[in-house]
Amino acid sequence: MTRHTINDVARAAGVSKGAVSLAFNNRPGLSPDTRERILATARELGWTPSPRARALSVSRALAVGLVVARPPETLRSDPFFPSFIAGVESELSQHGYALLLQVVPEHDAEHQSYRRLSHEGRVDGVFVTDLYVDDARPALLAELGLPAVIVGPALSEPFWPAVGVDDAPGIAAAVEHLVGLGHSRIAHVAGPREMVHGRSRREAWSTALHRTGLPEGPCIDSDFSAEAGAAATRELLDLADPPTAIVYANDLMAIAGLAVATSRGIDVPGRLSITGYEDTELGAHVQPPLTSVCSDVIGWGRAAARRLLELIDQRPATDVSLPPPTLVVRASSGPAPVHRATHPTTGTPDT
Amino acid sequence: MTRHTINDVARAAGVSKGAVSLAFNNRPGLSPDTRERILATARELGWTPSPRARALSVSRALAVGLVVARPPETLRSDPFFPSFIAGVESELSQHGYALLLQVVPEHDAEHQSYRRLSHEGRVDGVFVTDLYVDDARPALLAELGLPAVIVGPALSEPFWPAVGVDDAPGIAAAVEHLVGLGHSRIAHVAGPREMVHGRSRREAWSTALHRTGLPEGPCIDSDFSAEAGAAATRELLDLADPPTAIVYANDLMAIAGLAVATSRGIDVPGRLSITGYEDTELGAHVQPPLTSVCSDVIGWGRAAARRLLELIDQRPATDVSLPPPTLVVRASSGPAPVHRATHPTTGTPDT
DNA sequence: TTGTACGCGTTATCAT
DNA sequence: ATGATAACGCGTACAA
Numbered sequence: 001m002t003r004h005t006i007n008d009v010a011r012a013a014g015v016s017k018g019a020v021s022l023a024f025n026n027r028p029g030l031s032p033d034t035r036e037r038i039l040a041t042a043r044e045l046g047w048t049p050s051p052r053a054r055a056l057s058v059s060r061a062l063a064v065g066l067v068v069a070r071p072p073e074t075l076r077s078d079p080f081f082p083s084f085i086a087g088v089e090s091e092l093s094q095h096g097y098a099l100l101l102q103v104v105p106e107h108d109a110e111h112q113s114y115r116r117l118s119h120e121g122r123v124d125g126v127f128v129t130d131l132y133v134d135d136a137r138p139a140l141l142a143e144l145g146l147p148a149v150i151v152g153p154a155l156s157e158p159f160w161p162a163v164g165v166d167d168a169p170g171i172a173a174a175v176e177h178l179v180g181l182g183h184s185r186i187a188h189v190a191g192p193r194e195m196v197h198g199r200s201r202r203e204a205w206s207t208a209l210h211r212t213g214l215p216e217g218p219c220i221d222s223d224f225s226a227e228a229g230a231a232a233t234r235e236l237l238d239l240a241d242p243p244t245a246i247v248y249a250n251d252l253m254a255i256a257g258l259a260v261a262t263s264r265g266i267d268v269p270g271r272l273s274i275t276g277y278e279d280t281e282l283g284a285h286v287q288p289p290l291t292s293v294c295s296d297v298i299g300w301g302r303a304a305a306r307r308l309l310e311l312i313d314q315r316p317a318t319d320v321s322l323p324p325p326t327l328v329v330r331a332s333s334g335p336a337p338v339h340r341a342t343h344p345t346t347g348t349p350d351t
Numbered sequence: 352m353t354r355h356t357i358n359d360v361a362r363a364a365g366v367s368k369g370a371v372s373l374a375f376n377n378r379p380g381l382s383p384d385t386r387e388r389i390l391a392t393a394r395e396l397g398w399t400p401s402p403r404a405r406a407l408s409v410s411r412a413l414a415v416g417l418v419v420a421r422p423p424e425t426l427r428s429d430p431f432f433p434s435f436i437a438g439v440e441s442e443l444s445q446h447g448y449a450l451l452l453q454v455v456p457e458h459d460a461e462h463q464s465y466r467r468l469s470h471e472g473r474v475d476g477v478f479v480t481d482l483y484v485d486d487a488r489p490a491l492l493a494e495l496g497l498p499a500v501i502v503g504p505a506l507s508e509p510f511w512p513a514v515g516v517d518d519a520p521g522i523a524a525a526v527e528h529l530v531g532l533g534h535s536r537i538a539h540v541a542g543p544r545e546m547v548h549g550r551s552r553r554e555a556w557s558t559a560l561h562r563t564g565l566p567e568g569p570c571i572d573s574d575f576s577a578e579a580g581a582a583a584t585r586e587l588l589d590l591a592d593p594p595t596a597i598v599y600a601n602d603l604m605a606i607a608g609l610a611v612a613t614s615r616g617i618d619v620p621g622r623l624s625i626t627g628y629e630d631t632e633l634g635a636h637v638q639p640p641l642t643s644v645c646s647d648v649i650g651w652g653r654a655a656a657r658r659l660l661e662l663i664d665q666r667p668a669t670d671v672s673l674p675p676p677t678l679v680v681r682a683s684s685g686p687a688p689v690h691r692a693t694h695p696t697t698g699t700p701d702t
Numbered sequence: 703t704t705g706t707a708c709g710c711g712t713t714a715t716c717a718t
Numbered sequence: 719a720t721g722a723t724a725a726c727g728c729g730t731a732c733a734a
Contacts, residue, residue: 003472006711016722021712029720051471052412053710055403056727063451068433082419082432086454093453098473100414101452102444103437120402121354122449226636252633259638262613282603282633285577287610357729367704372730380703404728407709 004047013041024049051096063098064308065123069110069130070103079251079280080297084151087301088127095309097124111140118144124312127151127304128160131196149308151300153200161317163304167197167277170293170325171204171247172211174275177291177327178245179212182336183273187217187243189232189253191224198224201249201277217243222253229253233260237272244272244336251276251283251292258286258332269334279328288331295325355398364392375400402447414449415659416474420461420481421454430602430631431648435502438652439478446660448475462491469495475663478502478655479511482547500659502651504551512668514655518548518628521644521676522555522598523562525626528642528678529596530563533687534624538568538594540583540604542575549575552600552628568594573604580604584611588623595623595687602627602634602643609637609683620685630679639682646676 010017015038022029023038030038042048055062066088068081085099092099100123104110114137117123125147128137138159141148150162178186188205191198202219209216218239220232229252236243237260248254254276261268268274268288276283279294303320310317361368366389373381374389381389393399406413417439419432436450443450451474455461465488468474476498479488489510492499501513529537539556542549553570560567569590571583580603587594588611599605605627612619619625619639627634630645654671661668 005709017711018713018723019721022721025712027713031720034720046470048471049712050710051473052403052406054712056407056729057710057712059727061403070433082421082454085452086456089453089455093467098451099453100449101436102440102450103433104440105437119397120399122402226632230636255633256636259636259640262638281577282606285581285607285610286637287613289610356727368729369704369706369731373703376730382703385703400730401728405730407711408728408730410709 004045006047006049009038009042009045009047012045013038021049051098054096060312061122061124062096063100063123064092064305064312065100065102065113065117065126066129067102067104067110067113067117067126069105069107069113079278083297084301084304087298087303088305089301090298091302091305091309097309111137114140114144114146118146125149125308127308131155131162132194133196133199134194135196147308147311149304149311151304152197155196161307161311163300163307163320164197165295165297165300165322165325167200167325168204168207170277170295170327171201172208173325173327174247174277174291174293175205175208176212177329178247178273178275178333179214181245181273181334183245184214184336185217185241185243186214186245186247187236188219189222189229189236189246189248189257190219191222191249193221195224198249205247217245222249224250224253226252226256229256230260233257237261237264237266242272245274245333246272247275249277251278251280251290254290254292254332255283255286258288258290262287268332271337273333273336275327275333284330291330291333292328293325294328296323299323355396357398357400360389360393360396360398363396364389372400402449405447411663412473412475413447414451414474415443415656415663416451416453416464416468416477417480418453418455418461418464418468418477420456420458420464430629434648435652435655438649438654439656440652441649442653442656442660448660462488465491465495465497469497476500476659478659482506482508482513483545484547484550485545486547498659498662500655500662502655503548506547512658512662514651514658514671515548516646516648516651516673516676518551518676519555519558521628521646521678522552523559524676524678525598525628525642525644526556526559527563528680529598529624529626529684530565532596532624532685534596535565535687536568536592536594537565537596537598538587539570540573540580540587540597540599540608541570542573542600544572546575549600556598568596573600575601575604577603577607580607581611584608588612588615588617593623596625596684597623598626600628602629602631602641605641605643605683606634606637609639609641613638619683622688624684624687626678626684635681642681642684643679644676645679647674650674 006017006020010020020038023035051062102113128148129151131152142159148160150160152164154162190202220235222228222232254274261272266272276290276292279292283290283292357368357371361371371389374386402413453464479499480502482503493510499511501511503515505513541553571586573579573583605625612623617623627641627643630643634641634643
C-alpha cells in the first residue's frame with residue numbers, strides 16, 4: 001500500500017517514464033491508444049503526479065500566496081476573505097495549485113513576507129489586497145519578478161493587472177435609493193483616503209450625488225473599523241446641520257454608527273437612514289436590519305485566481321465580467337424626515 | 352543575479368555540498384570554523400536552502416494544511432480564523448513551514464480535500480477545527496496517516512491530540528457575573544449539540560449554574576449563526592416565564608439576540624442581560640456594548656502549530672498552558688430586574 | 703569531510 | 719509520428 005511513482009505506472013503500462021509524463025500533460029508524441037492505456041493504468045494504480053517532484057522539475061512552486069497585512073484586531077470582523085478564498089481555491093485546485101496564506105501584523109512585515117516567499121520560491125505569484133494609493137508593493141513585486149494580481153478596483157497600475165468588482169454601481173445604487181426616499185443631505189463615512197477602495201467608494205458617492213444634482217453632504221474620513229466608524233458618526237451627528245442619511249463604506253462602520261445613533265435616541269430610519277457595504281451576515285440581524293451593498297465575492301476570488309494563473313503561465317487574459325453589486329434594501333433606510341430637527345441629539349419625535 | 356544553489360555556496364566556501372548541508376542543519380561532523388565559514392559564505396551569497404528541493408529530498412511537504420468546511424455564509428462573520436492563522440503562522444515560519452489553506456462548502460468536500468492533500472503529499476499535517484461529536488475526520492486522518500491536531504476543547508480523542516482554550520472558565524465567569532448581579536433565571540443559547548465546542552460551552556453553563564445552586568434556565572439549541580441566534584432569542588422571550596439573562600455561545604448570536612430584544616422594546620440590560628463569547632470587534636460597538644468572553648486566539652494558534660510540528664517530527668509534546676479566557680464586562684449585562692414582568696413583550700417600563 | 707546515490711517527475715536528445 | 723534514454727532540478731544522507 002506504499003506510494004506509487006511514475007516508474008510503477010510506466011512499468012505497469014509497459015512504457016517509459018517519459019511516455020507517462022507526456023500522457024499526463026496532454027503533450028503530442030503518443031498514439032491515442034497508448035495514451036489511453038497509460039491513463040487507465042495510472043487510474044488503476046491510483047497514481048497522480050507528485051506536486052513535490054513536479055515543483056522541483058518544472059522550477060515552479062505550484063502554489064500562490066496571499067499575504068494579509070493587518071493587525072488581527074482589524075481583520076477579525078472582516079467578512080471578505082473567507083468568501084474570497086473559497087473562490088480562489090475553487091479555481092486553483094483545478095490547476096493543481098494551492099493557496100498559501102500568511103497573516104502579518106503590519107506593512108513592513110508584509111514586505112518581508114513577499115521577499116521571503118519569492119526568495120524561497122514558495123509561490124509563483126501573489127494576490128495583493130487593500131491597495132494603498134502609491135502603494136510600494138507592486139513595485140517591490142515587479143523588482144522581485146513575482147507575478148501579482150491586484151485585488152480591488154481596477155486602476156491604472158503600471159505593473160500588474162487588477163481584478164475587482166467596481167464599487168461605483170453599488171454605492172450609486174445606495175445614493176439613488178436614498179435620494180428616491182427624499183433625502184437631500186447625504187453624508188459619507190469613508191474608508192481611508194490612502195486606500196484605493198476607500199477612495200473609490202468615496203468618489204462613487206460624490207459622483208452619484210452630483211449626477212442627481214444634489215450637493216455633497218459632509219464626508220468624514222474613517223478607517224473601516226467599528227471604532228472609527230462610531231467616532232465618525234458622532235462627529236456627523238454633532239454637526240449644526242446633521243445629515244438625514246449616511247452612506248458608510250462598509251458594514252462594520254455602519255453597524256457601529258447605527259449603535260451610536262440608537263444610543264442617542266435617534267430613530268433609524270425615522271430620523272436617520274443608514275446604508276452599509278458588503279452585506280455581512282450580521283447586517284441582516286441588527287436592529288433595524290441594515291440596507292447594504294452585496295457583491296459576488298466568491299466569483300471575484302475565482303476571477304482573481306484565474307487571472308493570476310494566466311499571468312504565471314504567460315497566457316493572455318481571458319475576459320471575466322463580474323456581476324455588478326446589488327443593493328439589498330432593509331429597514332435601516334427609509335423616507336427622509338419631513339421636518340428636520342435643528343439638532344437631532346435633542347430629539348423631538350419625528351413625522 | 353540568478354538564483355544561487357548549494358553548489359555555489361560549496362564552491363565559494365571551498366567545501367562539498369554535503370558540508371554545506373551539515374552546516375545548515377546543525378548536524379555534527381564539521382569543525383566549528385568550517386561551519387562558521389560556510390554559514391558566512393551563504394550569508395554573503397544570500398543563499399538559503401530551497402524548500403522545493405528540500406521537500407523532495409526529505410520526503411516532506413514542509414507545509415501544513417487548514418481546511419475549513421463551512422458555507423462561506425457561515426464563515427463570513429467568524430472572527431476566529433484570522434487571529435488563529437496569525438498565531439499559526441508565527442510558529443510555522445520559524446521552522447520553515449508554510450500554511451496551506453482551503454475553504455470548502457461542506458463536509459464531504461472536506462474529506463475529499465484531506466484525501467487529496469494527503470495523496471498528493473501537499474502537507475505533512477493538518478489542523479482539524481469545529482470538531483463534531485463522533486466526527487469521522489480523526490479516523491480518516493489516522494487511516495491516511497496524516498498527522499493532525501484537533502483545534503478545540505481537549506477531549507479524549509483516541510487518535511490525535513487536542514489543543515484548545517478551555518471554554519469552561521470563561522462561561523463560568525459569565526454565569527457568576529450574572530448571578531452576582533442577582534439573576535436567577537439564566538438561559539443559554541447554545542451551539543449545535545453535535546459540535547464539541549457547542550457542547551462544552553453548554554456543559555460549562557450548566558455546571559456553573561449547579562455550582563451556584565441555581566436551577567438551569569431554559570436552553571435552546573442553535574448553530575452559531577446570527578439567524579438561528581435570533582430565532583432562539585425569540586423563542587426564549589416567548590416563554591411564559593422568560594429568563595432575565597441569556598448566555599450566548601458566541602458573539603454573533605448574542606448580537607442578533609440583542610437586536611431581537613431591542614426590536615421588542617425590551618430594555619437591555621434593564622430587563623434582560625446578555626453575554627456573548629469571543630469578544631469580537633463589533634461587540635464593543637453595538638448598543639448596548641456586549642459583555643463577552645475573550646481568549647487569546649493568537650496564542651492558541653501558536654500552540655496548535657507547535658504541537659502539530661512536534662507531532663510531525665515525532666517529538667514529545669511540550670507543555671503549553673494557554674491563559675484562561677477572561678470576561679469583558681460591558682453594558683449589556685446589569686442588575687436583575689426587581690419586578691419580573693409576567694410577559695416581557697407587553698413591556699412595562701422597568702425599575 | 704567528501705563522493706555519490708537518491709527522491710520523482712520533466713524535457714531535450716536520439717532511435718526507429 | 720512514436721517512443722526510449724538520459725540529463726536535470728537541488729538538497730539530503732550514507733558509505734567510504
